[in-house]
Amino acid sequence: MPPTRATTPDGVVLALHDLGGEGQPALLVHATGFHGRVLSPLARRLGLAFHCLALDLRGHGRSEVAPDLDFDWVGFGTDVLTAVDAFGLEGAVGIGHSCGGAALLLAEEARPGAFSTLYCFEPVVFPADYLPMPNPSEQLARGARLRREIFASRQEAHANYASKPPLNVLDPEVLAAYVEFGFEDLADGTVRLLCRGENEARIYESGLRHPAFSRLARVDCPVVVACGSLSDGFNPASMEHLVGNLAKASLEVLPELGHFGPLEQPAVVADSVIRALEPPSA
Numbered sequence: 001m002p003p004t005r006a007t008t009p010d011g012v013v014l015a016l017h018d019l020g021g022e023g024q025p026a027l028l029v030h031a032t033g034f035h036g037r038v039l040s041p042l043a044r045r046l047g048l049a050f051h052c053l054a055l056d057l058r059g060h061g062r063s064e065v066a067p068d069l070d071f072d073w074v075g076f077g078t079d080v081l082t083a084v085d086a087f088g089l090e091g092a093v094g095i096g097h098s099c100g101g102a103a104l105l106l107a108e109e110a111r112p113g114a115f116s117t118l119y120c121f122e123p124v125v126f127p128a129d130y131l132p133m134p135n136p137s138e139q140l141a142r143g144a145r146l147r148r149e150i151f152a153s154r155q156e157a158h159a160n161y162a163s164k165p166p167l168n169v170l171d172p173e174v175l176a177a178y179v180e181f182g183f184e185d186l187a188d189g190t191v192r193l194l195c196r197g198e199n200e201a202r203i204y205e206s207g208l209r210h211p212a213f214s215r216l217a218r219v220d221c222p223v224v225v226a227c228g229s230l231s232d233g234f235n236p237a238s239m240e241h242l243v244g245n246l247a248k249a250s251l252e253v254l255p256e257l258g259h260f261g262p263l264e265q266p267a268v269v270a271d272s273v274i275r276a277l278e279p280p281s282a
Contacts, residue, residue, distance in 0.1 A: 002053065006086035008078050015062035016083060017054040021047030026093040026277075027083060027115075028054040029100030032207070033144070033200050034263070035061030037181045039097075041173040042262050045270035049277075050093065055083040057103065059199045061181060071202040073099070073124075073210035077106030084114055093277055094118045097262045099203070101125070102212050105223075109215040118223045119273050121262055122234035125212045125242055136233055137208055141201035149193045150186070154179050157191065166260070174263045216245045223249040224276040226269070228257030252276060 002018045017036045019028065021043060028039045036054030043052035056063040057079050059071060066075060080103045084090060094115040096104040101123025108115050151157040158179045161167040167175060183191040223246050227239045236253050243249040252272055254261060262269045 003086045006055075006082050008058075008075075008082045010066065010075070010078065012058045012066050012075075012079070013064045014058065014079055014082060015056040016086060017056075019043035019052040019054055021049075021051045023047075023049045023051055024093060025087070025089050026050040026052050026095055027080070027087070027089055027104075028052050029080060029094065029096040029103050030054070030057065030060065031098035031100055031260075031263075032203050033060070033195050034178060035182055035194070037061070037177045038174050038263060040177050041171055042095075042266040042270055045267050046095075046273060049274050052095075053083070053087050053089070055079060057099070059203065060195045062194065065199060069199070069202070071199065071206050073102060073203075073206055073212070074106060074110075076103035077110050080104060080107035081111055081114060090114060091116045095273060095277075096123065097121045098259065099124055099207070102207075102210065105212045105216070105219060106210065108221060109212065109218040112218055112220060115221055117221055117277055118219075119226065119277055120223060121226045121269065122228070122231060122239070122259055123212075123225065123242070124207050125216075126208060126238070127213050127241075128211075130208065135208075137204045140204040140207075144197045144200040144204060147193075147197045147200075149197055150190050151183075152190055154183055154191055157183065169258070169260055170263050171266055174266065213242075213245070216242075217247070220247055224252060225249055226252040226254060226261075226272060226276075228259065228261045229253055229255050230258045231261075232259075234259055250276075 035056045059065045094104040101120030102125050227234050243251045
């Protein structure tokens with residue numbers, strides 16, 4: 001049986017998940033504010049080509065936060081490498097969304113050869129001097145700090161998210177998994193988000209400070225960078241700039257998808273992953 005927990009070198013206990021499937025192993029890494037199990041619908045559609053495994057990054061889902069509450073994104077790369085070691089995945093495929101895509105690149109930069117191929121959907125990887133106005137990190141952090149954390153029940157939380165942006169665009173299975181595994185039960189019978197608002201805000205505030213872009217020369221494995229045609233901050237032009245700084249990279253633009261692509265249309269993204277990464281049949 002694959003492990004369900006692993007401890008990073010800096011002492012953070014991570015939750016690990018076997019999402020099933022057949023074929024070559026692949027590590028799936030989620031976006032900020034979510035957790036590994038929201039990728040279960042994507043994994044199910046990848047199941048004939050890949051055996052999908054996942055983790056909850058520090059501060060998300062059932063994983064711990066760093067003792068010093070440090071959310072430098074280099075730590076997410078450490079989380080990914082810890083999962084690679086725990087699952088025995090050296091040289092496997094990596095599939096990441098947003099923060100998860102950045103975490104995969106940070107991991108590969110720290111340990112070249114950790115992955116054979118990467119598929120990164122709108123990874124948060126920009127040059128150090130990239131500072132759009134208004135700064136989306138500030139807006140996202142402000143929203144995270146204002147986010148409601150406690151609901152009377154998971155049913156109430158689900159109804160709330162399903163009725164309004166931004167989460168109303170999620171695939172129904174994804175939203176159900178987000179609520180089921182993204183909350184903890186409190187003693188008074190209510191439920192509270194596991195990814196606390198202040199922690200999520202700090203993650204956003206660190207999102208444009210990590211060194212992944214400056215270290216892209218260390219990435220020698222093939223990388224597929226994907227984006228949705230409807231994304232704003234992750235439009236094809238910005239992703240082309242990322243591709244141009246990688247040794248072996250290609251860009252795939254998926255029509256009618258936004259930044260939540262893998263969570264909006266897991267079947268569409270799964271088809272894209274399989275086209276890009278599945279080895280040709282003999």
